[in-house]
Amino acid sequence: xxxxxxxxxxxxxxxxxxxxxxxxxxxxxxDAPFVLPNGIKKHYANDITGKIPTIDGTIAEGEYxxxxxxxTEPKAMVGDTGVFMTEPADQNLHNEYVDFWFAYDENNVYIxxxxxxxxxxxxxxxxxxxxxxxxxxxxxxxxFDLQDLMGGYVRxxxxxxxxxxxxxxxxxxxxxxxxxxxxxxxxxTFVTELVSRKxxxxxxxxxxxxxxxxxxxxxxxxxxxxxxYIEMKIDKKATAQMLNACFFTDYDNIANAMYFSFDVNAFKxxxxxxxxxxxxxxxxxxxxxxxxxxxxxxxxxxxxxADYGYYEGMKGHENLWDIIIFGDENTVxxxxxxxxxxxxxxxxxxxxxxxxxxxxxxxxAPAxxxxxxxxxxxxxxxxxxxxxxxxxxxxxxxxxxxxxxxxxD
Numbered sequence: 001x002x003x004x005x006x007x008x009x010x011x012x013x014x015x016x017x018x019x020x021x022x023x024x025x026x027x028x029x030x031d032a033p034f035v036l037p038n039g040i041k042k043h044y045a046n047d048i049t050g051k052i053p054t055i056d057g058t059i060a061e062g063e064y065x066x067x068x069x070x071x072t073e074p075k076a077m078v079g080d081t082g083v084f085m086t087e088p089a090d091q092n093l094h095n096e097y098v099d100f101w102f103a104y105d106e107n108n109v110y111i112x113x114x115x116x117x118x119x120x121x122x123x124x125x126x127x128x129x130x131x132x133x134x135x136x137x138x139x140x141x142x143x144f145d146l147q148d149l150m151g152g153y154v155r156x157x158x159x160x161x162x163x164x165x166x167x168x169x170x171x172x173x174x175x176x177x178x179x180x181x182x183x184x185x186x187x188x189t190f191v192t193e194l195v196s197r198k199x200x201x202x203x204x205x206x207x208x209x210x211x212x213x214x215x216x217x218x219x220x221x222x223x224x225x226x227x228x229y230i231e232m233k234i235d236k237k238a239t240a241q242m243l244n245a246c247f248f249t250d251y252d253n254i255a256n257a258m259y260f261s262f263d264v265n266a267f268k269x270x271x272x273x274x275x276x277x278x279x280x281x282x283x284x285x286x287x288x289x290x291x292x293x294x295x296x297x298x299x300x301x302x303x304x305x306a307d308y309g310y311y312e313g314m315k316g317h318e319n320l321w322d323i324i325i326f327g328d329e330n331t332v333x334x335x336x337x338x339x340x341x342x343x344x345x346x347x348x349x350x351x352x353x354x355x356x357x358x359x360x361x362x363x364x365a366p367a368x369x370x371x372x373x374x375x376x377x378x379x380x381x382x383x384x385x386x387x388x389x390x391x392x393x394x395x396x397x398x399x400x401x402x403x404x405x406x407x408x409d
Contacts, residue, residue: 041322045102057197064101074290081316104326109234120225127271134222136264143259146335150309174246193233201225249338259321261294294321
């Protein structure tokens with residue numbers, strides 16, 4: 001019997017020892033770093049802190065730092081759907097190239113675009129206005145939620161400052177799951193400056209000059225080759241407030257990167273006279289959508305990008321946008337928090353001061369000090385160790401009692 005009780009005692013002690021947690025502090029778990037979508041094209045914006053560009057329709061050398069990228073071969077798209085064309089398109093219906101500059105400082109993001117010459121090609125017929133595309137409708141798309149591109153992005157652009165179909169430059173659209181809604185705020189609440197300038201290539205004279213809400217900087221022109229310059233300044237914090245108004249979020253600022261897409265819809269006359277039989281008309285015309293940035297083909301692979309808002313079988317959106325990083329190759333991309341934890345700021349209310357009634361004949365009771373006993377801390381390693389220690393002492397005491405009882409017997 002004595003041997004049996006000894007074995008039981010040892011087993012109880014072992015159980016108590018293995019049940020005790022270690023005293024090492026638990027290491028704080030850090031959030032996993034943001035992972036870019038597979039195969040995405042990355043572009044790095046230039047830090048131009050202390051050097052504010054002049055938004056005037058002229059892109060001076062070095063104004064935005066080094067050229068970010070020149071694109072010479074856009075991809076033909078089926079409308080504004082993000083679906084690529086399967087048949088060849090008229091290659092004379094797009095500009096020869098498009099240059100992009102991206103820059104930033106602490107408070108703003110800057111974008112400059114130069115749409116190079118629209119080629120003027122004589123097709124040999126009696127008409128001249130059908131030898132060149134007379135206009136691009138330009139569309140800028142921004143995805144500021146790095147973790148859910150299709151869940152919410154914004155777009156503005158179109159033919160001019162006002163358009164019934166596109167809303168015009170100052171009437172942006174915001175998209176949820178690819179479906180557009182009219183934004184409750186105007187573009188110029190977050191794009192604080194924007195200028196569009198169209199120029200005749202041969203003469204260098206301005207064809208059109210305008211901003212977001214006044215003159216049209218994208219007028220039709222079919223009398224020769226032309227090019228276009230677009231500059232804009234985007235306020236970071238105002239953009240966060242725009243997102244909050246559209247998506248009911250609570251951003252303080254935008255992330256240090258953004259998804260970006262730039263598309264155009266080019267129009268070209270087919271050749272016709274007006275009613276007088278002498279004046280050439282731009283109608284009827286043909287048109288073609290082109291994607292210059294944000295055109296990585298993921299057709300049939302959307303399900304692989306479920307973590308970024310795409311889903312299997314979705315209609316359209318076969319293109320993965322590019323990402324613009326506000327920094328260099330060593331920059332750690334950090335998504336912005338749409339719902340940051342904020343400190344409660346409840347108003348302080350002071351309770352009214354009430355005086356206790358005085359006792360004219362106070363009787364002081366003898367002061368008795370109760371013995372101080374420190375209660376074990378609730379939860380954590382300390383309380384677990386204390387409980388285990390008490391249980392261990394109890395177990396040893398129980399075993400000792402059994403052994404003593406056996407001796408008396």
